[in-house]
Amino acid sequence: MTNSWATFGADLHLEPVGRGLRAGLMAALREAVRTGRLTPGTRLPSSRVLAADLGVARNTVADAYAELVAEGWLTARQGSGTRVAQRSAPRRTDPAAAAPARPARPGAGYNLKPGSPDLSAFPRTAWLRAARKALTAAPDEAFGYVDPYGRVELRTVLAEYLARARGVHADPERIVICSGFAHGLTLLGRALRRRRVRDVAVESYGLDLHRDLLTEAGLRTPCLPLDEHGSRTGELSAMRGAGAVLLTPAHQFPTGVPLHPDRRATVVDWARSTGGLILEDDYDGELRYDRQPVGALQGLDPERVVHLGTVSKSLAPGLRLGWMVLPRSLVGEVVAVKGVSDWMCGSPDQLTLAEFIASGAYDRHVRSMRLRYRRRRDELVAALADRAPGTEVSGIAAGLHAVLGLPAGAERSVIQAAAFQGLALEGLARYRHPDAPAARDALVIGYGSPSESAWAGTLDALCRVLP
Amino acid sequence: MTNSWATFGADLHLEPVGRGLRAGLMAALREAVRTGRLTPGTRLPSSRVLAADLGVARNTVADAYAELVAEGWLTARQGSGTRVAQRSAPRRTDPAAAAPARPARPGAGYNLKPGSPDLSAFPRTAWLRAARKALTAAPDEAFGYVDPYGRVELRTVLAEYLARARGVHADPERIVICSGFAHGLTLLGRALRRRRVRDVAVESYGLDLHRDLLTEAGLRTPCLPLDEHGSRTGELSAMRGAGAVLLTPAHQFPTGVPLHPDRRATVVDWARSTGGLILEDDYDGELRYDRQPVGALQGLDPERVVHLGTVSKSLAPGLRLGWMVLPRSLVGEVVAVKGVSDWMCGSPDQLTLAEFIASGAYDRHVRSMRLRYRRRRDELVAALADRAPGTEVSGIAAGLHAVLGLPAGAERSVIQAAAFQGLALEGLARYRHPDAPAARDALVIGYGSPSESAWAGTLDALCRVLP
Numbered sequence: 001m002t003n004s005w006a007t008f009g010a011d012l013h014l015e016p017v018g019r020g021l022r023a024g025l026m027a028a029l030r031e032a033v034r035t036g037r038l039t040p041g042t043r044l045p046s047s048r049v050l051a052a053d054l055g056v057a058r059n060t061v062a063d064a065y066a067e068l069v070a071e072g073w074l075t076a077r078q079g080s081g082t083r084v085a086q087r088s089a090p091r092r093t094d095p096a097a098a099a100p101a102r103p104a105r106p107g108a109g110y111n112l113k114p115g116s117p118d119l120s121a122f123p124r125t126a127w128l129r130a131a132r133k134a135l136t137a138a139p140d141e142a143f144g145y146v147d148p149y150g151r152v153e154l155r156t157v158l159a160e161y162l163a164r165a166r167g168v169h170a171d172p173e174r175i176v177i178c179s180g181f182a183h184g185l186t187l188l189g190r191a192l193r194r195r196r197v198r199d200v201a202v203e204s205y206g207l208d209l210h211r212d213l214l215t216e217a218g219l220r221t222p223c224l225p226l227d228e229h230g231s232r233t234g235e236l237s238a239m240r241g242a243g244a245v246l247l248t249p250a251h252q253f254p255t256g257v258p259l260h261p262d263r264r265a266t267v268v269d270w271a272r273s274t275g276g277l278i279l280e281d282d283y284d285g286e287l288r289y290d291r292q293p294v295g296a297l298q299g300l301d302p303e304r305v306v307h308l309g310t311v312s313k314s315l316a317p318g319l320r321l322g323w324m325v326l327p328r329s330l331v332g333e334v335v336a337v338k339g340v341s342d343w344m345c346g347s348p349d350q351l352t353l354a355e356f357i358a359s360g361a362y363d364r365h366v367r368s369m370r371l372r373y374r375r376r377r378d379e380l381v382a383a384l385a386d387r388a389p390g391t392e393v394s395g396i397a398a399g400l401h402a403v404l405g406l407p408a409g410a411e412r413s414v415i416q417a418a419a420f421q422g423l424a425l426e427g428l429a430r431y432r433h434p435d436a437p438a439a440r441d442a443l444v445i446g447y448g449s450p451s452e453s454a455w456a457g458t459l460d461a462l463c464r465v466l467p
Numbered sequence: 468m469t470n471s472w473a474t475f476g477a478d479l480h481l482e483p484v485g486r487g488l489r490a491g492l493m494a495a496l497r498e499a500v501r502t503g504r505l506t507p508g509t510r511l512p513s514s515r516v517l518a519a520d521l522g523v524a525r526n527t528v529a530d531a532y533a534e535l536v537a538e539g540w541l542t543a544r545q546g547s548g549t550r551v552a553q554r555s556a557p558r559r560t561d562p563a564a565a566a567p568a569r570p571a572r573p574g575a576g577y578n579l580k581p582g583s584p585d586l587s588a589f590p591r592t593a594w595l596r597a598a599r600k601a602l603t604a605a606p607d608e609a610f611g612y613v614d615p616y617g618r619v620e621l622r623t624v625l626a627e628y629l630a631r632a633r634g635v636h637a638d639p640e641r642i643v644i645c646s647g648f649a650h651g652l653t654l655l656g657r658a659l660r661r662r663r664v665r666d667v668a669v670e671s672y673g674l675d676l677h678r679d680l681l682t683e684a685g686l687r688t689p690c691l692p693l694d695e696h697g698s699r700t701g702e703l704s705a706m707r708g709a710g711a712v713l714l715t716p717a718h719q720f721p722t723g724v725p726l727h728p729d730r731r732a733t734v735v736d737w738a739r740s741t742g743g744l745i746l747e748d749d750y751d752g753e754l755r756y757d758r759q760p761v762g763a764l765q766g767l768d769p770e771r772v773v774h775l776g777t778v779s780k781s782l783a784p785g786l787r788l789g790w791m792v793l794p795r796s797l798v799g800e801v802v803a804v805k806g807v808s809d810w811m812c813g814s815p816d817q818l819t820l821a822e823f824i825a826s827g828a829y830d831r832h833v834r835s836m837r838l839r840y841r842r843r844r845d846e847l848v849a850a851l852a853d854r855a856p857g858t859e860v861s862g863i864a865a866g867l868h869a870v871l872g873l874p875a876g877a878e879r880s881v882i883q884a885a886a887f888q889g890l891a892l893e894g895l896a897r898y899r900h901p902d903a904p905a906a907r908d909a910l911v912i913g914y915g916s917p918s919e920s921a922w923a924g925t926l927d928a929l930c931r932v933l934p
Contacts, residue, residue, distance in 0.1 A: 119607040140918060144785055318814035
């Protein structure tokens with residue numbers, strides 16, 4: 001799960017930072033020019049277009065442009081639009097001064113976008129302790145060119161951990177380490193294309209990034225409908241071309257429902273009878289609050305399900321560590337796609353994670369985060385009952401996010417109002433598959449994102465913008 | 468630089484390990500079956516074909532096959548060839564017992580293949596000290612989703628270091644962190660294809676992996692001739708389609724000559740007059756023995772040269788950390804190609820490397836390794852003068868490897884004889900561009916690869932197999 005960025009041009013991502021929307025937009029544009037992402041002479045989108053992209057008033061953009069022209073960053077000429085000035089960036093010469101070279105990440109204000117755990121909770125001391133133990137004990141060859149499978153130490157402890165914690169049928173020889181879910185999905189997409197698969201069914205709500213990665217691999221991503229019991233897997237058999245399906249069975253993202261047991265059985269039956277493959281995105285499977293975790297779907301049929309997991313939600317996305325537990329028949333193909341040049345994950349972090357899990361520190365951390373997030377969820381529900389009593393909350397039995405229903409037509413205006421107050425929110429609409437029916441108005445609230453110290457203020461800010 | 472593997476099938480790489488060739492081949496085959504890379508029923512290549520692939524006697528392979536049939540790993544039937552037995556792998560149930568799941572890396576015997584530094588010299592204590600300092604000081608957001616540019620802390624210290632140590636015109640805003648050279652070259656290849664470049668000229672001797680990566684990106688790799696002054700860059704202007712050239716200017720790999728100053732000037736002139744781009748692979752630029760390091764070519768024209776470096780030779784390939792210093796006009800394109808999903812390098816190792824460089828530990832390590840490798844080079848030259856006095860040694864002013872001339876026709880037999888004695892060697896022939904004229908017979912000796920304790924024995928083993 002990533003953050004959303006308003007995009008213009010091929011490669012420019014802007015996100016207004018800080019409290020005031022105009023000031024934030026100006027800061028983001030200045031940074032883009034300063035860092036060379038907007039090169040001199042580049043024509044900016046019209047204020048009308050950018051305003052629509054960002055979901056803000058046109059005047060906000062027009063004012064920001066005008067001030068930046070006044071400051072010399074941009075030029076505006078009748079008929080030629082607004083452009084980046086030729087000598088715009090006062091180049092910094094002191095490298096240290098260049099430190100904040102990218103626009104600040106969310107966190108400058110309040111942030112309730114989903115997709116990130118509480119980064120302030122990263123267990124630095126325990127991680128360093130594991131690093132010391134792992135690197136001291138590592139054989140010399142651990143510092144050599146890496147194995148495309150990933151370090152055997154990590155695959156070995158993961159096999160044990162995933163069996164215990166998630167009911168995954170795993171052994172080290174069918175685990176391949178990757179740099180997180182996106183990397184794993186990219187590799188799987190390419191392997192599926194080599195198998196001549198054309199379509200991978202995806203849930204009608206999910207991350208556009210995941211659809212895009214499959215599309216880049218040459219696959220189509222037809223839409224599997226979703227209701228209050230999760231994805232309607234019974235409809236797969238009518239989707240003739242689908243050779244695989246991408247699911248979030250434990251806790252559908254973003255709607256938050258678990259896949260109904262009948263539908264779990266149905267999708268496995270479909271896979272068995274058609275030879276299809278199930279890609280199980282187990283992004284937050286360890287974070288379950290009200291009952292035992294839903295076991296991994298992979299446990300039902302290890303030869304038909306690819307189980308994908310990462311430490312991005314349980315520990316930190318910055319580690320870039322994930323894994324695929326593969327059907328035996330697919331291991332060779334995925335490693336072949338990975339190829340000799342895809343040596344992405346450094347050994348020290350892999351060895352450290354292995355030691356971190358083996359020592360029990362990972363279990364302790366997950367337990368403590370589960371308590372923290374459950375408390376936040378309870379406080380969210382209580383605050384809403386108290387201060388926004390009409391709000392329906394759902395999808396809260398697990399994970400780091402909740403769905404808050406809104407009155408019809410209110411989603412966009414609530415997000416805009418929040419942005420003006422420095423609170424970053426995300427609506428359900430942006431997760432909709434293009435072929436899915438129109439979404440109900442709702443917010444997808446990532447209550448894991450704030451730091452512990454910012455949580456109370458963030459919750460308060462949310463309550464203030466709700467209708 | 469990677470190790471070579473004899474290949475058969477789409478995805479199986481075998482390398483005989485250990486001392487005896489037959490025993491090594493048997494071990495490699497057992498591992499391949501055990502790990503599922505060779506699945507039951509798979510037909511193996513005939514002993515004649517595999518023997519030719521591996522450059523060994525046919526009887527060696529036939530004997531290995533026969534013993535594995537006797538052990539129950541393989542089956543042999545008249546007319547159906549040798550196959551993997553149906554119930555071949557005694558599946559291990561204890562995950563810990565599965566530890567050495569991949570064939571052992573070179574190092575089981577003696578290894579003088581080029582491409583690796585002395586892994587036993589990795590400065591574990593200093594690295595852990597840097598990790599502690601870096602992770603303790605890191606802001607919370609360092610544990611969040613990573614920036615496609617790489618951590619600003621690392622880009623900032625690299626800019627300073629590369630300017631000081633390699634004469635690179637760098638600033639943090641034109642540096643992009645990648646997972647080593649192969650990753651960087653892949654990204655550049657894709658960016659060049661988007662610019663509609665068709666051909667990237669490559670040196671007539673170099674790594675096939677690098678040519679393959681460019682080919683995968685949709686580029687052709689015409690061959691630029693090479694002589695005792697390095698690549699004949701004057702011939703670029705006659706290569707009409709070439710939009711870029713890949714060079715190892717400081718220390719040509721594998722021949723070891725530095726690019727002559729006139730030819731450095733010529734290639735920059737070519738780039739300026741044609742708009743072409745120079746990709747500078749500075750793989751061992753810090754390791755210079757007899758005089759000051761040759762400065763980076765990038766210093767001559769930062770807008771026409773991409774400078775690529777890694778810590779793979781100076782520190783450890785297992786870190787998977789490298790960098791590109793890009794012309795300003797190319798930064799946005801490379802980051803666009805990298806895309807939102809290419810979050811490959813974990814933050815902890817990036818931050819640790821930044822601290823490792825900033826604290827001076829990197830300089831100290833490079834200095835100490837330079838002394839170690841220079842001593843080994845001197846010992847190699849002295850041993851050859853003493854025990855194989857006819858052998859011509861070249862390319863030894865820098866780096867981790869030397870070229871040893873052999874009598875015409877002797878290359879293959881020397882490598883084979885060495886393999887039988889448990890010494891892994893590599894010949895010049897395998898680095899030849901398919902369009903280059905036939906190579907002289909020579910060995911490319913990676914004297915950096917052995918550990919300090921194995922060095923004397925390895926050198927002795929080399930002297931014994933030389934004619």
